[in-house]
Amino acid sequence: MTDTKSDIPGVIAPPPLIFLGYLLAGLALEFLVVRTQGLDMPGSLRWTVVTLFLIAGIASVVAALARFRAAGTPAPPWQPATAFVAQGIYRFTRNPMYLGMTLIYLGLAVAANAPVVLWLLLPLIVTIHYGVIVREERYMADKFGVPYINYTHNVPRWL
Template sequence: MTQTKDVPGVIAPPPLIYLGFLLLGWGLGQVLPDPGLGLETLWRRGVAVVLIVAGLVIDGAAAGHFRRLGTRVEPWHPSTVLATDGLYRFSRNPIYLGFALAYVGFAVAMDSLFALALLIPCILVVDRLVIAREERYLAARFGAAYADYRQRVRRWL
């Protein structure tokens, strides 16, 4: 894939990918009998709130770190700085981890086994069609600094 612009060329905005899979799971539950998750309502709500809040806190912290560094969060804008500290010391993709946690929280809140199961293909799509493209872009943009960072820090956790 030839890079024609100073952006990674991801397939779609990552939040929309997660939302699309979540809505697909909900839709399947509307046309097929969804067995649910088997959690009592109070537990389900509590787990859902904790996961959604945790995901949003991670996303907010990671996005805030980008802003403090003076680079854009959105992958359709050029990256001007390589984030390697803060949450980025532990994962090269904390925002996508936050999205995944929030996704699980919403699937639990919906009591949808279908939505929860679709997280697996969702993560595969994000991994192959978003992260892989972002990594090629960052390698071309930041060279040895990104190669060193990639060796030190895992993609997910």
Template sequence: MAEDESPDTVAFRLWPPVAVGAPLLVGWLVTLLWDDPVELGDWRVPVGWALVLVFVVWNGWSLWLFHRHETGLLPGQATQAMIEEGPYRFSRNPLYVGMLALYLGLALLAPSFWALVLFPVAVLLVRWGAIRPEEAFLRERFGASYDDYTRRVRRWL
């Protein structure tokens, strides 16, 4: 462990907003430079806004629970509690699920076919850069309680 790392915090390989935002930005830039080979159609607007709304409600609920349990959210803030209620009953990673819903919503609203094509890259980057280190940290920090939680609740949905 590096000197500046605390045993109470997750050491991400890649900060989650970067893991999600980088492929989205690349997709938008490719669309701007070379245009999209496929017209997404008018359906994309209501679906895009619905996904943005899902992000706001779902992540707002998740963040409220972090506050209520007085546990750290941002890198460098200590993890004091394992949350198992609200969206955490359905997903071990509701904030990442919400961020990925936002990604899809923004890609549809832009519109950017290339951002949609790069969506799996965002999923893989979140899994590698954030979820894997976070799961190892939580397993070490909470032990059997976390193992029980992983048996009851899926990683995504």
């Protein structure tokens, strides 16, 4: 049996907190330091984009959580995985929760009219990739072996 303390991916921090940290840092920079002119986007288009990003992001996260619940495995990466989920939304993307959080982040950046938040998207994605996803994928490959490795070859990481 695997030791419970080592039976976790060892992510650098809870992913929602990473997203929140970048969002708050971007908002602080935007409104306290940089003070850009905002996004050059008509109000109706801006709010349509916000709505679409938020709906798609929330739907992605909810669909992923539902699949984890149905499989009886915890979603938080600081708890041991008890099942490998490849059904539902996981047939299209290996990381629907991070994709959803990214869409929510984008929606909030547009809603706040804060380009600096958008500028932080690339460093955020790099942090999520190396600090979370790579560690989770290594953990899943070690825990679930060939079926998981085959899955990674057939389903894209993001889309």
